[in-house]
Amino acid sequence: MLNLSVLGDFACAGAYLALLAYSVHQLTRLQAPITRAAVAFLLALLVSAAWALGGAWNGLQPPSVRWPGWLFPCLDAARWLFWFVFMRTLLPAAASDRSVSWLTGFAALAVCSEALLAWMADPLPLGALAHAQAFAGLAIAVVGLVFVEQVLRNAAGDARWNAKPLCLGLGAMFAFDVFTGAQAALFQQFDAAALTVRSMVQAAAVPLLWVASRRHGHWLGRLHVSRAAVFHSAALLLAGGYLLVVAAVGYYVRYTGGQWGPALSVALVFVALLALLLLLASGSMRARLRVYISKNFFSYRYDYREEWLRFTRMLSSGAEPQHTAETVIRALANLVESPSGMLWVQRAAGSDFVQAARWNLPTESASVLQDAPLVTYLQQSGWIVDLDEWRRRPSTYPGLDLPPWLAAETRCWLLVPLVVREGLMGFVVLGRPRAVIDLNWEVRDLLRTAASQASSYLDQAQATEALLEARKFDAFNRMSAFVVHDLKNIVTQLSLMMKNAKRLRDNPEFQQDMLDTVENSLEKMRQLMLQLREGDKPHGVSSGVDLEQLAQRLAASARSKGRALELVLQPGVATRGHADRVERVVGHVVQNAFDATPTEGMVRLTLDAQGSQARIRVEDSGCGMSQEFIQNRLFKPFQTTKESGMGIGAHESYQYVQELGGKISVTSELNRGTTVTLLLPLFHAQSPVAALGAR
Structure with missing residues (x-):
């Protein structure tokens, strides 16, 4: 059946x-x-x-x-x-x-x-x-x-x-x-x-x-x-053999342990499995197995392709700049099964060497002088120093004198120099490895090659950091130039007020105008200080800016200085932006027109809407500018035709108009005048009065 x-x-x-x-x-x-x-x-x-x-x-x-x-x-x-x-x-x-x-x-x-x-x-x-x-x-x-x-x-x-x-x-x-x-x-x-x-x-x-x-x-x-396959296979075989031995011992305990035999065999198997898991999780055991396999099963200790790929992969894994130094330590330490290390670098040319990072080793506050015997020896020889060998026979490394803290720290094993362009930028101290490793020519050559790569990586990281710092200073300097330019305008306004104060100090209208000017100047300086502290950021709330009222304020300010600004205004035209910055841009254009035009000359501001843009046209009958100056120098920083000017206002105005999505254009003829046209995005929300007028 x-x-x-x-x-x-x-x-x-x-x-x-x-x-x-x-x-x-x-x-x-x-x-x-x-x-x-x-x-x-x-x-x-x-x-x-x-x-x-x-x-x-x-x-x-x-x-x-x-x-x-x-x-x-x-x-x-x-x-x-x-x-x-x-x-x-x-x-x-x-x-x-x-x-x-x-x-x-x-x-x-x-x-x-x-x-x-x-x-x-x-x-x-x-x-x-x-x-x-x-x-x-x-x-x-x-x-x-x-x-x-x-x-x-x-x-x-x-x-x-x-x-x-x-x-x-x-x-x-x-x-x-x-x-x-x-x-x-x-x-x-x-x-x-x-x-x-x-x-x-x-x-x-x-x-x-x-x-x-x-x-x-x-x-x-x-x-x-590959070595990885041999390592995993050897680990699997050892685990299998271990389990076979445990099974044999469990069988012996089960049948010779009397009444407690079955219970003892179960406990033995559980403890043995727990011990196996601990062994498999032990970095020291894995390191010893890798070293044993490399020494006894292969002609060379390293699989250079795998080691190099792993080394470069680890170097590139340090995405954050503050972790770069520790990443270099770990990458070099992994090549020799080391569980610890520390990095000493020179922060700037001519400075001493300080501890930049550490990994499982204590912090050391003492610095290494740039002309110390250790630095001189590493720079001249470029050798990897076996600290144990130096402790036994200092004559092996003639001229080498270690700092007291390094000579006394028995956990330190190797000293690897980091050389860039024939100069010593730092050195790495590696801790004692998990397994005994013979420091032969192969290990030294691999460490020397990896140290060269790590040096280039650190040098590039420091150069990038220096570039970012330089850009921050550049941005700060540019912002400072803008602030100084605006302060110059405020100083000019206050100077004019003080000049008229001797003549009109008993005039109540002048007194009120003087208080308003001082209050306005104080508020502008507060905004400038805030801008200087927080960077090149717009301040206030971006909203609709009524260009008609802005033009009226500019005309009133001109009258207070004894100048006349002709206005041709279309009501209800507004743009989107920050009111103070838009007024500063238009005011700068108007002030430049007054500066270039004699007292009897004409300065006119025309405001209207052109399609989806608000158009502001400022015309004057002043001295004008050459085409070469307009095309090559006008909107660049520190370029000006004024004897006392800084050349910042036009550049700042051009930058902000570009930020708003607008456009600025200039036409001019020498001794005949200039026309500056600003095109700004139109803000469509109109006031109720303007809406009724449109009907």
Whole structure:
């Protein structure tokens, strides 16, 4: 009678045979070269199908005619062996990649152990070696997962896309065997339900293998084993071996601990898992493992491509300027597994070296003089100083004299100079590494090259900071020039008032006008102080500015000074902006017209609306300007035709009109006069009086 296990065996055998037939057909149809990977793949399929057929045969036959007890486990071991050989062919066989040979040897040992245990268990009572067989099966599954991880991690680009289905399929089979093997190792018996569906799990992986075979007929070619892959694989193998040892100890405690055995075994497993998590999270343990792998499995200590990419990536990660110095320390420290460091830089040319940043080391307030022996030595030699070696044999570094705080700090390990354009801009002190590292030529060369890159990065950061500071001072100086220009106008206004005060001091109207002028000047100076303190920002609220009233105020101000401003005004014309700044712009144009025009001359202000813009035209009959001055100098700062002028007002007016989205134009003829036209955006909200007048 067919049961679930037999059905699963038949399904598994059929799936593997179908994939085998398809693969052979593809090889013959495409006339592809028969590679070792293809042969191993076909043999793995064939043996897997034979293993499934053997399981189905044993399930249908009575015990007397079934296969020998050792044959079926040996077939299971053989199919895993061929899968290991297949995955091994996808990885390089270079002699320097000793990690691959080490992994292959461990896989062969695990497979041979399972086959040997199956042969030894045949004459013994049923289940006599079940516990040992469980450990062997678990070892095969763990090695299989490591192989899968190697294949996937070392695949790149299109190869990774090809490798994913293969790794998912094989990984699922090995993961299921890890579950069944771990359970049997802990409880000394296999789970009958898990064994029943095991063949179905193997069959479920076949479609993924089929997808992988369709994606790449040459089976991915050779793959390169990187240091990262070796590190992760070694960590996985160590974790698997650790769990196997824990399971063995738990089994021993369970059956020799008497009444407390089961409880003690559970507590032991929990504590062991917690200890494993702590070890995996330990930076010191990871550093020691990386150092061990680099020393024993590779010809060179560093994978320079990966190290350089990681170094530059870390340098560029310091987005905020205040974190730049600490980023340089961390980037250099990571190259040698150092958990701490500090950076000393020269803030300006000719200054002393001070601590700019620190990482897991104490703050040091003392500075290093620019002519100190340490600075002179680093600048002349450019050597990386091993502080431990200097403490043992100072003669190794002739002429080097360390500051007392550095010589006494035993946590400091290396001193790396930062040189830019043959000059020393600073140095980095690195703390003692997590793992013992031989400071050979390779480590020194990598640190020297990285320090050169870090120096350029720091130099660029300091140059950028200096440029930003210079721009801030430039903006402040420009604003100061605007403020000084406005103060000059206020001083001129107050000087004129004081000149007339001697003659009109008893006139009540003059007295009132003088008070209004002083109050207005005081308010303007308050605004100038606020502008100087907060920067070049508009003050007040942006709103509609009634240009008609503005023109009336300018005319009244001119009358008080004994000048006449002719007005031609269209009522209801307004613009959007800050009232004081708009009045200052128009007032500057009017004042320039008065300055350029004799007392008997004409100055006229015309206001009207032109389309969507308010137009202000100021005409005078004064001395005029040349076309060369208008085109090349008029609106530039510090350019003027006045003997006492500063050349700031026209520039400020032009800048503000541009900010409002307006336009300023000038036409002029020498000795005939000038016309300045301001076009400002029209503010459409009209007063009720203007609206009625329009009707």
